Amino acid sequence: MSLIKYNNFSFRYKKNETYQLNTINLKIEQNKFILLAGATGSGKTTLIRSMNGLIPQFYAGFYKGSVEVNGKDTVETPIPDLSTEVGIVFQNPENQLISMNVEHEIAFGMENLGVPREEMNKKIKEVIQLTEIEHLLDRAPFELSGGEQQRVAIASILVLEPQVLILDEPSSLLDPMMAKKIIKLLKKIQTEKGTTIIISEHRMDLVIPVADEIILISEGKILEHDTKDNVINKDNFQNQIINKPVIYSIFNQLKKEKLYNEKIPTSILATIKYLKSLN
Ligand SMILES: Nc1ncnc2c1ncn2[C@@H]1O[C@H](COP(=O)(O)OP(=O)(O)OP(=O)(O)O)[C@@H](O)[C@H]1O
Ligand SMILES: [Mg+2]
Numbered sequence: 001m002s003l004i005k006y007n008n009f010s011f012r013y014k015k016n017e018t019y020q021l022n023t024i025n026l027k028i029e030q031n032k033f034i035l036l037a038g039a040t041g042s043g044k045t046t047l048i049r050s051m052n053g054l055i056p057q058f059y060a061g062f063y064k065g066s067v068e069v070n071g072k073d074t075v076e077t078p079i080p081d082l083s084t085e086v087g088i089v090f091q092n093p094e095n096q097l098i099s100m101n102v103e104h105e106i107a108f109g110m111e112n113l114g115v116p117r118e119e120m121n122k123k124i125k126e127v128i129q130l131t132e133i134e135h136l137l138d139r140a141p142f143e144l145s146g147g148e149q150q151r152v153a154i155a156s157i158l159v160l161e162p163q164v165l166i167l168d169e170p171s172s173l174l175d176p177m178m179a180k181k182i183i184k185l186l187k188k189i190q191t192e193k194g195t196t197i198i199i200s201e202h203r204m205d206l207v208i209p210v211a212d213e214i215i216l217i218s219e220g221k222i223l224e225h226d227t228k229d230n231v232i233n234k235d236n237f238q239n240q241i242i243n244k245p246v247i248y249s250i251f252n253q254l255k256k257e258k259l260y261n262e263k264i265p266t267s268i269l270a271t272i273k274y275l276k277s278l279n
Helices: 044-049 054-058 079-083 102-113 117-131 146-158 176-193 204-210 228-232 235-240 246-256 268-277
Strands: 004-013 021-024 033-037 061-069 086-089 164-168 196-200 213-218 221-227
Touching: 021 044, 021 221, 033 044, 033 176, 033 204, 044 054, 044 164, 044 196, 054 061, 054 079, 079 086, 086 146, 102 117, 102 146, 117 146, 117 176, 146 164, 146 176, 164 176, 176 196, 176 204, 213 228, 213 235, 221 228, 221 235, 228 235, 235 246
Parallel strands: 033 196, 033 213, 086 164, 164 196
Antiparallel strands: 004 021, 004 061, 213 221
């Protein structure tokens, strides 16, 4: 069974006349690292909001069709029940962190769920090791750097053991080094826990190397959803995504000129292997 399943789902915000999500049919499976790509305003954040019931329960609007999380309808199931299965870190994690210290921030969700103290301590220990924030436990979340806040937000969601962890443009507030570290952490979470990671991100060069699949969205419609190798070779990806690594454009042009007729290599190693094979 898919973790998240869309059935002809459309949505428009109350004030808008056109649909911001248009007839979405999408299946999200377990243990995948998924890049959500699309131009600004294409509907990435809106799609993310519909993955745990915030749309249409929290954001007012009109919808058609349905979305299921583990078989639970996102209209009928209370948001807290959905958000423990599909956790979202929003673009500005500062607004999401509410406690006076990091340890309490991480414990907060479990306290609400009535998790016994001993089990709580065990889980907190595990996530602080995984996210490498041991040294921040006594600090106030609002005093931390963007990258540190990002880690704390991830830890506070991860501790609830969601099957899907979604990040909306995590690196927009981070420098490239910090962004790379966060992506590495997310890959580690997928590998160690089998969590599906969905990440909306303009810095393709950082995410593509670790991604399994790409979802390409344009004007509220899913144009492509497939393995990254397949999507990168599609005209839709080549035409819609202007900030892609330049090497893809080079190979795409070579394909057009019939000088190259295989799949565009998606890693540095694969590119070098091909270049070496030329002589
Ligand atoms: N709360 C809202 N109320 C009304 N319209 C909204 C709201 N949030 C987003 N929209 C509109 O929905 C469309 C999709 O916006 P969305 O934020 O999902 O795009 P995005 O792909 O995340 O863009 P970006 O890359 O800039 O973050 C846009 O036309 C936007 O103006
Ligand atoms: Mg957005």
